[in-house]
Amino acid sequence: MFSVTVRDHMMVAHSFRGEVFGPAQRLHGATYVVDATFRREALDADNIVVDIGCATEQLRAVLDELNYRNLDDEPAFAGFNTSTEALAQVVADRLADRINRGSLGENARGIAAIAVTLRESHIAWASYERSL
Amino acid sequence: MFSVTVRDHMMVAHSFRGEVFGPAQRLHGATYVVDATFRREALDADNIVVDIGCATEQLRAVLDELNYRNLDDEPAFAGFNTSTEALAQVVADRLADRINRGSLGENARGIAAIAVTLRESHIAWASYERSL
Amino acid sequence: MFSVTVRDHMMVAHSFRGEVFGPAQRLHGATYVVDATFRREALDADNIVVDIGCATEQLRAVLDELNYRNLDDEPAFAGFNTSTEALAQVVADRLADRINRGSLGENARGIAAIAVTLRESHIAWASYERSL
Amino acid sequence: MFSVTVRDHMMVAHSFRGEVFGPAQRLHGATYVVDATFRREALDADNIVVDIGCATEQLRAVLDELNYRNLDDEPAFAGFNTSTEALAQVVADRLADRINRGSLGENARGIAAIAVTLRESHIAWASYERSL
Amino acid sequence: MFSVTVRDHMMVAHSFRGEVFGPAQRLHGATYVVDATFRREALDADNIVVDIGCATEQLRAVLDELNYRNLDDEPAFAGFNTSTEALAQVVADRLADRINRGSLGENARGIAAIAVTLRESHIAWASYERSL
Amino acid sequence: MFSVTVRDHMMVAHSFRGEVFGPAQRLHGATYVVDATFRREALDADNIVVDIGCATEQLRAVLDELNYRNLDDEPAFAGFNTSTEALAQVVADRLADRINRGSLGENARGIAAIAVTLRESHIAWASYERSL
Numbered sequence: 001m002f003s004v005t006v007r008d009h010m011m012v013a014h015s016f017r018g019e020v021f022g023p024a025q026r027l028h029g030a031t032y033v034v035d036a037t038f039r040r041e042a043l044d045a046d047n048i049v050v051d052i053g054c055a056t057e058q059l060r061a062v063l064d065e066l067n068y069r070n071l072d073d074e075p076a077f078a079g080f081n082t083s084t085e086a087l088a089q090v091v092a093d094r095l096a097d098r099i100n101r102g103s104l105g106e107n108a109r110g111i112a113a114i115a116v117t118l119r120e121s122h123i124a125w126a127s128y129e130r131s132l
Numbered sequence: 133m134f135s136v137t138v139r140d141h142m143m144v145a146h147s148f149r150g151e152v153f154g155p156a157q158r159l160h161g162a163t164y165v166v167d168a169t170f171r172r173e174a175l176d177a178d179n180i181v182v183d184i185g186c187a188t189e190q191l192r193a194v195l196d197e198l199n200y201r202n203l204d205d206e207p208a209f210a211g212f213n214t215s216t217e218a219l220a221q222v223v224a225d226r227l228a229d230r231i232n233r234g235s236l237g238e239n240a241r242g243i244a245a246i247a248v249t250l251r252e253s254h255i256a257w258a259s260y261e262r263s264l
Numbered sequence: 265m266f267s268v269t270v271r272d273h274m275m276v277a278h279s280f281r282g283e284v285f286g287p288a289q290r291l292h293g294a295t296y297v298v299d300a301t302f303r304r305e306a307l308d309a310d311n312i313v314v315d316i317g318c319a320t321e322q323l324r325a326v327l328d329e330l331n332y333r334n335l336d337d338e339p340a341f342a343g344f345n346t347s348t349e350a351l352a353q354v355v356a357d358r359l360a361d362r363i364n365r366g367s368l369g370e371n372a373r374g375i376a377a378i379a380v381t382l383r384e385s386h387i388a389w390a391s392y393e394r395s396l
Numbered sequence: 397m398f399s400v401t402v403r404d405h406m407m408v409a410h411s412f413r414g415e416v417f418g419p420a421q422r423l424h425g426a427t428y429v430v431d432a433t434f435r436r437e438a439l440d441a442d443n444i445v446v447d448i449g450c451a452t453e454q455l456r457a458v459l460d461e462l463n464y465r466n467l468d469d470e471p472a473f474a475g476f477n478t479s480t481e482a483l484a485q486v487v488a489d490r491l492a493d494r495i496n497r498g499s500l501g502e503n504a505r506g507i508a509a510i511a512v513t514l515r516e517s518h519i520a521w522a523s524y525e526r527s528l
Numbered sequence: 529m530f531s532v533t534v535r536d537h538m539m540v541a542h543s544f545r546g547e548v549f550g551p552a553q554r555l556h557g558a559t560y561v562v563d564a565t566f567r568r569e570a571l572d573a574d575n576i577v578v579d580i581g582c583a584t585e586q587l588r589a590v591l592d593e594l595n596y597r598n599l600d601d602e603p604a605f606a607g608f609n610t611s612t613e614a615l616a617q618v619v620a621d622r623l624a625d626r627i628n629r630g631s632l633g634e635n636a637r638g639i640a641a642i643a644v645t646l647r648e649s650h651i652a653w654a655s656y657e658r659s660l
Numbered sequence: 661m662f663s664v665t666v667r668d669h670m671m672v673a674h675s676f677r678g679e680v681f682g683p684a685q686r687l688h689g690a691t692y693v694v695d696a697t698f699r700r701e702a703l704d705a706d707n708i709v710v711d712i713g714c715a716t717e718q719l720r721a722v723l724d725e726l727n728y729r730n731l732d733d734e735p736a737f738a739g740f741n742t743s744t745e746a747l748a749q750v751v752a753d754r755l756a757d758r759i760n761r762g763s764l765g766e767n768a769r770g771i772a773a774i775a776v777t778l779r780e781s782h783i784a785w786a787s788y789e790r791s792l
Contacts, residue, residue: 013277029293145673161689409541425557
């Protein structure tokens, strides 16, 4: 199995609902350093999983929809705790939609799975992995 | 599949028995930077895998049992080479015990697997993964 | 010249005023990974610059005053752009106050300078250094 | 499942054929920081996956065959795009050959799988994993 | 003293002349992860050293002049060993020219010094620092 | 001013004397990831500060005198707390001796200063810098 990973980041404000979150129930923020991994069984005709430049552009486009925002004000997240792991799924699902729509090119339709990791600090991160 | 990882560290002395270890048969030491990963299929009612603060506390508690010690003097490790990979299993098993005892909360009983990575330097690390 | 550095982090929301900031004028957030460096010409009687455990506690105390907050709502920052470099000075000055008040112990009065670096992402960080 | 990973690097020149590569069709170069991971179900008699010193030597030997070279001039890569993911397979297959030939010792024959990751920058990397 | 640092990278081919370089006399390549640091005594009217977005753009522009090239073919480097430390000076001098020409904005004329670090691997890097 | 830095590591056991050290008064251990920086005003005839390969060898030689040892048993450290900052000085002084003896070559006599950083974990490190 092959994979290619590209890294970018976003900077958002948000708050959590639920006693388990303690002081993180207050409005605060995070830099999420985001790693998007694309997996496939065999390389394409160019001998790659996906073009790194193209993957980087598509990840940037997904993060631009979230970046420099207060997620508490986003209708898409109403009544939804935007935890690191939940946001990993949001990013992965939006990348999957782009692959399915052809935004990463025809060859990228051979991608079998996506994994997204969001690093919220030097000591904590979360991931979500799904098939395509 | 979702996962959350938290990082901490411990500083121990030890030695190895076996010619394969060369100069590491002498008493020496290591900083182990420890990554504990918790995996589950679906998020809990708070939209998380496990509370990062709680996971950090439990990992700290497990590492405190080993930290600032000469492992050669620990009865638990008599006749046992405390290699990086073997210690990864020790930490993973002790975290699993804590989950099973409820120390990470009732929701944490939904955790499906644990992976523990011990980084002994910038150029070598080892992992152990098990189901729960 | 000797130095000791300890690392911790904080997660805050804020916004900036000024056209130069573009989309960062919106309410957003950041994880700041914070490195606090303590410098001195000669080691103390224990052969250290400062106790790493004590330095870590004092840095934690300074960051707890800022952590999990919307800095736009903090009276201390009214009419003040909380840029990464400006926050580096805030943290450094508050650590200097603690050294001067004796919170790091009597030996720490021999510290000659402090440098604080705030990393806002994997590709951008800022520092402030001052003497004591 | 246990694993041990060792890290080293190589510095090569190469170019790519195919419009998708844009400016990377020109002769350029890369430092590949290479992580080789060895997996096995149970530890050997010394309580290890593989000796870290021995694994490091064998990875070094594989990389020395590629290091400080223009890959465009290597007969082994004639008509072959030496993408990061393709080179990850080359390194993994050569390590597998060495395990099968006994270069990592008799105990290393218990290794079940190898994964190799090549990091081409702080924002992009690729992996290949195979069984033995 | 304040500073802001931004990170980017370039991927080049080159070779060295001189026996001291051993196998690096052959055509090979490197990824240089480049950190550009801007220093000034006092913050500007926006409470910053330099806008991070603007600094990132200017560093990108300087690296684009070198990226995806064989430096042995660049007239600017004829008869010049493009060692990591020598390239750090090239990047720093070109950034200084841009500051002096006003490309980083009028406020950036208050920058007192630039430091550039090029990381050629996880175990070696070089820097050059100059005043403005 | 130019600099070149090379990285290596050592794994040692030791204990500290003094109440300030708390549990670190027990025999424990550390991996020290060691960065050795060489500074000079102008590059040599080969356009370098020092050959990276040669600097790496000399750092390795200095660390081999300490590696895989219990520092409490070393006569050189009798009655001496081998704190991270104190060991940084030991490594720097031994590198300086080697430069003065000519072990890094005649050109290396132009080196003006050395800085050594020892990283004891992902959250703490110490440095010592001296002129030559």
